[in-house]
Amino acid sequence: MARDFSINRLPGFASVAILTFFLLYLPIFTLVVFSFNEAASMSRWEGFSLKWYEAAFQNRQVRDVSIRSLWLAATAASFATILATLAALGTTRTSKFKGQTMIYALINQPLMVPEIVTGVALLIFFAAIKVQTGYTGMGYLVAAHTAFCIPFAYLPIRARLETMDNTLEIAAADLYAGPIKTFVHITLPLLLPGIFAGLMLGFVISLDAVVITEFVKSAGQDTLPTYMLGQLRRVVTPEMNAIATLFLLLSVLAVTIFFVLSRKRA
Amino acid sequence: MTATQGIGSPATDKGPAIEIEIRNLSKVFGDGPRAFKALDDIQLDIRQGEFFTLLGPSGCGKTTLLRLIAGFEQPSSGLLQINGKAVAGLGPNRRPVNTVFQNYALFPHMTLAENIGFGLKMLGKSRSEVASTTQEMLKLVKMDAMADRKPAQISGGQQQRIALARALAPRPRVLLLDEPLSALDLKLRKEMQVELKRLQLETGITFVFVTHDQEEALTMSDRIAVISGGQVLQMGTPHEIYNFPAERFVADFIGDTNFIDAEIVQYEGDFAQVRLPGGVVREASLPEGFNARVGETVTVVIRPEHASLTERGDLQATVENAVFFGTDTHIHLRLEDQTPFILRRQNTGVSVAPPEAGQHACIAVAEGGIQVLRS
Ligand SMILES: Nc1ncnc2c1ncn2[C@@H]1O[C@H](COP(=O)(O)OP(=O)(O)OP(=O)(O)O)[C@@H](O)[C@H]1O
Numbered sequence: 001m002a003r004d005f006s007i008n009r010l011p012g013f014a015s016v017a018i019l020t021f022f023l024l025y026l027p028i029f030t031l032v033v034f035s036f037n038e039a040a041s042m043s044r045w046e047g048f049s050l051k052w053y054e055a056a057f058q059n060r061q062v063r064d065v066s067i068r069s070l071w072l073a074a075t076a077a078s079f080a081t082i083l084a085t086l087a088a089l090g091t092t093r094t095s096k097f098k099g100q101t102m103i104y105a106l107i108n109q110p111l112m113v114p115e116i117v118t119g120v121a122l123l124i125f126f127a128a129i130k131v132q133t134g135y136t137g138m139g140y141l142v143a144a145h146t147a148f149c150i151p152f153a154y155l156p157i158r159a160r161l162e163t164m165d166n167t168l169e170i171a172a173a174d175l176y177a178g179p180i181k182t183f184v185h186i187t188l189p190l191l192l193p194g195i196f197a198g199l200m201l202g203f204v205i206s207l208d209a210v211v212i213t214e215f216v217k218s219a220g221q222d223t224l225p226t227y228m229l230g231q232l233r234r235v236v237t238p239e240m241n242a243i244a245t246l247f248l249l250l251s252v253l254a255v256t257i258f259f260v261l262s263r264k265r266a
Numbered sequence: 267m268t269a270t271q272g273i274g275s276p277a278t279d280k281g282p283a284i285e286i287e288i289r290n291l292s293k294v295f296g297d298g299p300r301a302f303k304a305l306d307d308i309q310l311d312i313r314q315g316e317f318f319t320l321l322g323p324s325g326c327g328k329t330t331l332l333r334l335i336a337g338f339e340q341p342s343s344g345l346l347q348i349n350g351k352a353v354a355g356l357g358p359n360r361r362p363v364n365t366v367f368q369n370y371a372l373f374p375h376m377t378l379a380e381n382i383g384f385g386l387k388m389l390g391k392s393r394s395e396v397a398s399t400t401q402e403m404l405k406l407v408k409m410d411a412m413a414d415r416k417p418a419q420i421s422g423g424q425q426q427r428i429a430l431a432r433a434l435a436p437r438p439r440v441l442l443l444d445e446p447l448s449a450l451d452l453k454l455r456k457e458m459q460v461e462l463k464r465l466q467l468e469t470g471i472t473f474v475f476v477t478h479d480q481e482e483a484l485t486m487s488d489r490i491a492v493i494s495g496g497q498v499l500q501m502g503t504p505h506e507i508y509n510f511p512a513e514r515f516v517a518d519f520i521g522d523t524n525f526i527d528a529e530i531v532q533y534e535g536d537f538a539q540v541r542l543p544g545g546v547v548r549e550a551s552l553p554e555g556f557n558a559r560v561g562e563t564v565t566v567v568i569r570p571e572h573a574s575l576t577e578r579g580d581l582q583a584t585v586e587n588a589v590f591f592g593t594d595t596h597i598h599l600r601l602e603d604q605t606p607f608i609l610r611r612q613n614t615g616v617s618v619a620p621p622e623a624g625q626h627a628c629i630a631v632a633e634g635g636i637q638v639l640r641s
């Protein structure tokens with residue numbers, strides 16, 4: 001009988017589960033613990049201290065790259081969310097058209113193409129533009145991150161739209177609302193949790209993007225992850241642990257918001 | 267209450283004014299070999315202020331017809347007029363028609379009051395008018411105590427009332443209701459039937475009501491159109507539809523019926539003399555426009571409650587069994603030519619014993635209880 005079967009009664013279930021969580025969280029746990037280490041060592045615990053956090057906050061470079069990262073993630077995620085919202089509306093709130101599946105696949109390009117390939121392609125492509133225009137600003141990073149974030153923002157928005165009963169929009173039309181009023185009063189408010197979820201996911205993805213950023217950035221455009229990568233090639237101090245822990249905290253926060261919003265029912 | 271001109275206006279010499287006029291209306295879904303004709307050449311006149319019901323089995327096109335009237339869908343061909351104006355090409359937001367949806371479709375992010383006021387707000391009514399009409403509607407459906415709740419915080423029956431109030435608030439000329447009671451349990455359903463009827467009488471708005479429940483249709487409607495396979499088979503008052511079904515489908519769909527072969531002996535106007543199995547000749551009514559021929563074998567219907575067991579009757583039969591239902595007993599018989607026949611006997615006294623199986627019985631049919639069917 002169905003209720004007699006339960007996966008957690010299988011022999012070894014508990015051990016496998018514990019081992020999995022161990023593998024998942026032990027390294028991160030270690031990293032977090034050693035960010036509070038008094039010593040400069042990564043292997044010996046000498047007592048609790050916040051001095052590495054202090055050092056990180058006083059490091060001018062860390063502040064700069066953090067601000068750049070946050071600004072880039074916010075900008076790119078915003079653009080990506082707007083575009084993803086339009087794309088989701090176009091693929092769910094219109095009558096079926098030829099090539100719809102194709103468009104769905106195309107939107108998901110960044111999920112299919114290996115990041116390193118995209119990185120190299122962008123490097124070559126942007127290099128050509130840089131030569132032509134002489135522009136070397138943040139625009140390239142914003143464009144690359146936006147494109148990269150679109151499918152991640154698209155997924156929760158589309159999921160939300162698909163579970164949303166479109167008789168609500170028909171009912172609004174029946175009650176004398178034209179297409180724009182229907183969108184403003186019905187579709188948009190109901191879609192909002194999906195849009196915020198998309199925004200959060202896009203934000204985390206952009207914050208996290210190392211490979212693409214590494215290829216696209218010009219001199220002096222390091223983001224937090226590329227800066228950390230650069231530092232780690234030299235000497236490793238617990239200051240990195242402190243930065244990484246803060247970075248982790250930010251990501252966890254954004255992902256939590258994403259989960260809460262995408263699980264919220266209409 | 268604000269009065270909408272036209273509604274309930276005095277009838278002209280030609281009878282009550284027509285609210286919705288439908289001529290040769292067809293709707294085809296898809297194209298090429300996969301085309302499907304959901305509505306086939308529909309003709310209907312729905313009168314101002316009446317409770318009009320579209321009755322038919324699942325998939326016959328009831329919802330499609332409502333969607334055409336509401337403007338959610340455009341007809342493939344034919345004419346559709348509301349209050350004398352052709353509405354072809356007009357979107358739902360530009361028709362004086364509101365819908366009560368089967369699943370209610372209440373806006374989940376708005377309070378009940380905001381739901382009800384939505385239509386008026388979209389029409390650009392002033393804030394005070396929206397507020398006062400909303401109050402009035404909440405009172406009308408007896409929900410004024412819950413104005414600030416969200417739809418998820420009320421029961422199905424209450425959601426039903428709010429959906430009604432929301433559709434009535436803008437004072438449409440026509441209210442369309444697509445099986446609005448089908449999600450409710452039996453008791454609530456009966457209550458809402460009474461409530462709907464009351465609202466229709468109080469507001470004077472034309473109701474077009476969809477159901478596949480024949481009893482609901484009979485008890486509530488001023489007139490009924492029976493639809494099957496995208497066509498209107500018969501239109502008339504509940505009395506006409508029940509007592510004078512013109513087609514086998516209509517007779518079968520509404521109530522229990524006996525179908526018996528008979529021969530036309532003679533006819534005049536709307537009536538004919540028919541010879542029943544066993545040779546007795548009785549008067550039967552003919553359906554409208556029926557082309558009768560003497561000597562032709564036709565099918566006649568006899569309702570179970572229009573027949574009774576007597577000493578000397580119109581039909582000879584053998585009793586098969588009797589089923590006791592409390593208020594009445596259904597007696598299953600078989601005529602001499604093996605045609606099954608059901609007879610309903612009301613249990614007016616406790617001492618009446620049911621007939622025994624195998625017993626011979628004579629069946630008498632009440633005056634006017636025989637109706638000829640269109641082949
Ligand atoms: N958009 C559509 N495309 C193709 N066929 C459709 C479409 N809408 C309805 N139909 C078909 O048209 C027929 C009539 O559908 P409709 O919804 O009007 O039936 P109904 O009488 O309301 O049935 P029910 O009582 O089950 O609600 C059905 O056979 C249905 O499959």
Ligand SMILES: [Mg+2]
Nearest residue numbers: 328329330444
């Ligand atoms: Mg239907």
